[in-house]
Amino acid sequence: MKINRAMPGTHNRMGMQILLLLLIITFCVFPFYWMVTTSLKTQLLALKSPPVWLFEPTFQNYTEVLTKDGVAKTLINSLIVAVSTTMLAITLGCPAAYALARFEFRGKRDLWFWFITNRMVSPIVLALPFFLIVRKIGLLDTHLVLILIYLTFNLPIVIWICTDQFRSVPFELNEAAMLEGASPFRIFRSICLPLAMPGVAVSAIFSFIFSWNELMYALVLTRNSAKTAPAMAVSFMEGYNLPYGKIMATSTLIVIPVIIFSLIASKQLVRGLTMGAVK
Amino acid sequence: MKLSASLHSVAAAAAIWCLGTTTASAWTLEEAAKPYAGTTVDVVFLLRPGYEAAEAMLPEFENATGIKVNIIKHPYENALGEQVRDFVAGGDLDIALIDLVWIGNFAENDWIEPISKFTSNPDLADPELDIDDFFPLVLNAFGGWNDEVYGLPFDNYSGLLFYNECMLKDAGFDGPPETWSDLKDKYGPALTKDGKYAYALQSKRNETQSADSFARVLWPFGGSFLDENFKSNLMSAESQAGLKFRQDLMQYMPEGIVSYDHAEAVNALAQGDIALLTEWSAFYSTLKSPDTSQIVDCLKIAPEPTGPAGRKPALGGFSMAVAKQADDKEQAAAWLFIQWVTSKANAMEYLERGGVPARQSVYQEPGVAEKYDFVPALVESWQDGVPEFRPRFAEWPEITEIVQEWGTKIMLGEVSTEEGAQELGSRMEAVLEKAGYYDGKKPLAQ
Amino acid sequence: MSAVSVKRSTLIGFLGPSIFALLAIGIVPLLYAVWTSLHYFNLTKLKNVEFIGIENYATVLTDSVFWQAMGRTFTLLGIALPIQIALGLGIALLLHQPGLSFLKTLTRLSLVLPMATTYAVVGLLGQVMFNIKYGVINQLLGFVGIEPVNWIGDPTNAFALIIFWDIWQWTPFVALVLLAGLTTVPAEIEEAAKLETKRWYTVLRYVQLPFLIPGLTAVLILRTADTLKLFDMVFTLTRGGPGASTELISLMIQRVGFRAFDQGLASAQAIILLIITIILSQLYIRLLYKEVG
Incomplete structure (x- = not known):
């Protein structure tokens, strides 16, 4: 009797x-579904009220943004x-992380705190002074400028995650190597770094995602030749028409690479998210 | 013999002289552009019909001149910031694209050259330039500052009343409202029903709020942003009447009108959800194309309604000016492009491709008024517009932000029209004070 | 302590490049911003730059618009973060239970999607999905008999919308961090505890929670910082409107600095924001991390 009564309960719980x-x-997935389907609609269809669920897909938006509007180039810039x-x-x-560990x-x-604080600084604080300095040295609208300014949030992430990772590498390995007379750099390079690879990978994934997605610096510091994909997506937002299909096609093109990338890496990603649990 | 000989030589000389003048007066673009072949001209374009038209015409210019025009596209809302940063940085823009409210800013910063620099150079100036052919109001408002002309009008707008004649007929109206009060008191109640609305006033919190919504209700009621001493005029009975009118009118507009930009408003008309819309002339092509509009056959166009103070329709538009930061070659090439794209000779093609030229001559061509039914209303609007519909001085970018913020707050009912206007006025005066208008450091020009 | 003393040159070799890079890229512009904030510095009036002392700071500190923007930012944090932690914890506990491994792997994979999505795209998606007329959300609501909601055009709804997307994007992040924390609980301890008590929250409170603290701390720090930085999604979704109802602090500073071009005032605002950020992260790190260590 008891078992019989418990069974439906388990079923229910299941x-x-x-x-x-x-x-x-x-x-989690529905917005993506909607983004992709909207990108396959014509302008007239995208602005139908109420929205249409079944329709004949067209790749016109993709060919248009890639060939005519130069989204391809911005994707390469982002990459x-x-x-x-x-x-x-x-x-x-x-x-640096190794030294801190x-x-x-x-x-x-x-x-350590100073490194991490850099991650907290709002881009709006640095965007303008950086712009004014960069214009003086003539580096506006170059890849280099973005590569450098993105260090302000990537470096802290790398240091944060990797410091924890290096701490978890058994210290005995260091001691053994020291006894054999290995230099600190050799110990770091040949012993600890290989063992800390998971953490390095996670921080690399995070750096990539954050940089790929960044908008504010890209808006302020690039114009044309170094314009990144998110800055491009925003530039379709002219108040004069609502090219929903084109906007969603560009969005899909931006999001798909980083999604594929993080899905492949999701195992490491989830592991890396222990965020200093290993102390 | 002697006589005939000398006559001959006179004739010959005359012939040579004639030939000479013919060559000199036969200014051609190809000839003028020869020294500048291979030069690249950088210019900002918007994502709007007039720019698409110019872009489509571009190969013709590039083939004739060998000058390459490099177009950098930005949405309107970013275009000022992008250009300001470029000019501040001594960047590579060779042409400034100037909304009429930016002209004071660009001119006072010495970012642009007056056109006299080029019109006085016979190698560069097209004898057919005919500057007086531009609508005087438009040339003065879009391209002029302090009695100096800097830019030639390129992408030109006037506010028009677009309406759905079928909906009006169904409700028993023979024509569009003549006055704003008719629009509100007669057309409003009759056309707002069954999920449809009489009217939409695009009021999104960006330049749309200042230009298309706020200023649009000030002027016809006799109000204005500033009085003659550059103090706020928003508390005047006329300005308040206009702002209150807007609040009253909102009951006949779709919900969430404060989030409507041009696109939403135009689409509402195009889908048959609203009956009347005051919008820029540039939207004619959108509303007239079956790809984007379901009311092609019902669409009619009239001038904006009048208020107690007259018509005073919305005025807006862009001129192009040569940038000071460009080098001599780029400047010359830039000028040739501006002169070409705004020329009398090209006005018809520009119009046919969806642009709105500011050349008076093109609208007098036979058939134009019939083919483009916005033309009569447009021409009428450009006769009695207000150049300072929005003040054009250098402080406008700061002031428009204030108008946008408080203008939407008033519409949302977060503050009353008085409170909002008071706050707006004092913030506006603070900006003007800082700029030095009140201590006589700066002439009161707008 | 598993650390050794090393020669100064070694230390510099390891740390020098990072410190130099962040100094050059981070601190130099910051000093420049401080300089700007002490001047009347308008991008369109560079001829009239003049030293005005702390006037910009005085303007900021007494400007109600600034503090309202700050208030909205913290309101967002105060509403969204607890929901994210509650939902995230629920999801983590659900995924941590044994069984249904295929479906759970699938869930874990889908959780990665929102947090990897470009923030600006989230806002654009929001515009498309929540449009009063063409939006799919109002259509779905219509199926259950709810009248179309004016999401973007109404001040309160627009703010709710921002909260919704923030929750959509970051709840998965919280869930994954906490899930990772749960996996660090030694299995035998957890089993023993589960034999002892039937109540899941007792297990949670006394056995699992200590292992979740580092993750929670990280979430708290990162979410606070990111909310203060939040720009992209709101910029593309509402641009701060309608009215000022979704104008968060970064949007406001961006507007003053890049649209009204008053860089002096914007720099002063940015520096006050920076000070607030530093104080908060100091508090978090010193208080919470000490507890852990």
């Missing part, structure tokens, strides 16, 4: 779980900037 999970999935700044952030950040020195905590 059913409840399935329902909740499906709800979560729908909640160049995001990859370069990520590599730079890793190259600079890993040794392994070396003893005065003011360590304050230094």
Whole structure:
């Protein structure tokens, strides 16, 4: 009897779980579904009221934004900037993170705090002075400017995540290597860095996503030749017409690469999100 | 013999002389552009019909001159910021695209050259330029500042009343409202029913709020932004009457009108959701095309309604001026492009491709008024517009932000028209004070 | 303590490049911003730049519009963050339960989508989906008999809309962080606790929570900072309107600095924002991280 009564309860709980999970999935995925379908509609169809769910898809918006409006070039710009700044952030950040994790020195905590604080600074604080300085040295509208300014939020992320990662590498390995007379840099390069790779990968993924998605600096510091994809998407927002299809096609083109990238990397991503749990 | 010989030589000389003048007067674009072939001219374009028209015409110019025109497209809302940053940075724009409210700013910052620099140069000036052919109001308002002409009118607007004749007929009206009060008291109640609305006033919080919504109700009622001493005139009975009128009129507009930009308003008319719309002339092509409009056959156009103070329709538009930061070659090439694209000879093609030229001659051509039914209303509007519909001085970018913020707050009922106008006025005066208008440092020019 | 002392040159070798980079890119512009904030500095009136001391700061501190924008920003944080943590915790606990592994993997993958989406695109999507007429949301609401809601054109609704998208984008992030935290709980401890009590919240409070604290701290810090920075999504969705109902602090500073071109005033606003940000993150890091360590 007891078992019989418990069984439907478990079933219900299972059913409840399935329902909740499906709800979560729908909640997360539906906007994407809508974005992609809208991008396949003609202008007249996109502005139909009430919205149409079944229709004959057209790729006209994609061909138009890619060939006529130059979205392809901005995607390449975004790629160049995001990859370069990520590599730079890793190259600079890993040794610093290692030092914060392994070396003893005065003011360590304050230094760590200062690094992290850079992540908190609103881009609006730096955008204009940076613009004024950059115009003086003639670097406006170049990839380099974005690569450098994106370090202000990528470097802290790399340092934050990697410091924790280096701390979790067994210290005995360091001691053994030191006894053999290895230099600090060799220990870092050959022993600790390979072991900290998961953390490095996660911070690289984050750097890439943040840089790929950034808008404010891109709006202020680029105009034409270095314009990134998000800045491009925004520039369709002329109050004169609502090219919903084109806007959504551009949006899809921007979002798809980073989505694929993060789905592939989602295992590392979720692991990396322990955020200093390993202390 | 001697006589005939000398006659001959006179004839020959005359012939040569004639030939000489013919070559000199046969100014051609190709000839003028020769030294500048290969030069690239950078210019900002908007995503609007007039620019698409010019872009379509561009190959003709590039083939004739060898000058390359590099178009950088921006939405209107970013266009000022982009250009200001470019000029401040000594960037690479060779042409300034100037909304009439930016002209004071660009001129006072010395970012642009007066056209006299080029019109006085016979190598560059097209003898057919005929500057007086531009509507005087338009040339003066869009391109002129302090008695100096800087830009030639390129993308030109006047506010017009677009209306859905079928809806009006169904409600028993023979024609559009003549006055604003008719619009509100007669057309409003009769046309607002069954989920349809009589009218829409695009009022989104950007330049649309200042230009298309706020200023539009000030002037016809006799109000204005500033009085002759440059103090706020928003508390005057006339200005208040206009602002109150807008509040009353809102009951006949679709819900959420404060989030309507041009696109939403035009689309509401195009979909048959509203019957009347005051909009820029530039939307004619959108409303007349079956691709974007369902009311092609019902669409009719009239001048904007009149108020107690007259018609005073919305006035807006862009001129192009040569940028000071360009080098000599770029300046010359830029001038040739501006002169060409706004020329009398090209006005018809520009019109046919969806642009609205500011050349008087083109509208007198036979058949134009019949083919483009906005023309009579447009020409009429450009006769009695107000150049300072929005003040054109350098402080406008700051002031428009204030108008946008408080203008929408008034519409939303967050503040009363008096409170809003009071706040708006004092903030506006603070900007003008800082600029030095009140201590005599600056002439009161708008 | 698992750390060693090293030679100064080694230290510089490891830390120098990062410190130099952030100094050059971060601090130099910041100093320039401080200089600007002490001047009347209008981009369209660079001929009239003049030193005016702390006048800009005085203007900011007494400007109700500035503090209203600040208030809205914290209201957003105060409403969205608790919901994100509650929902995120719920999702994390759900995913942490055994069984249904395929569906759960699928859920985990879909959770990655919102947080990777370009923020500006989120706003554009919001415009398309929540449009009063063409929007799919009003259509869906119509199916259950709800009248069309004026999402973007009504001040209160527009603010709610911002909150909604913030929750959409960042609840998955919170969920994944907390899920990662839950997986760090040693399995045997969790099993033992579950044998001892049937109540899930007792397990949560006494067994799992300590392992969630670092993640929660990170969420708190990152979400606070990101809300103070929030610009892209609101810019593309409402541009701060209608009226000023969604004008958050970054939008306001952007408007003053890049649309009214008063860079001096905007710099003063930005620096006050920076000070608030630093104080808050100091508080968080010092208070919360100490507790952990």
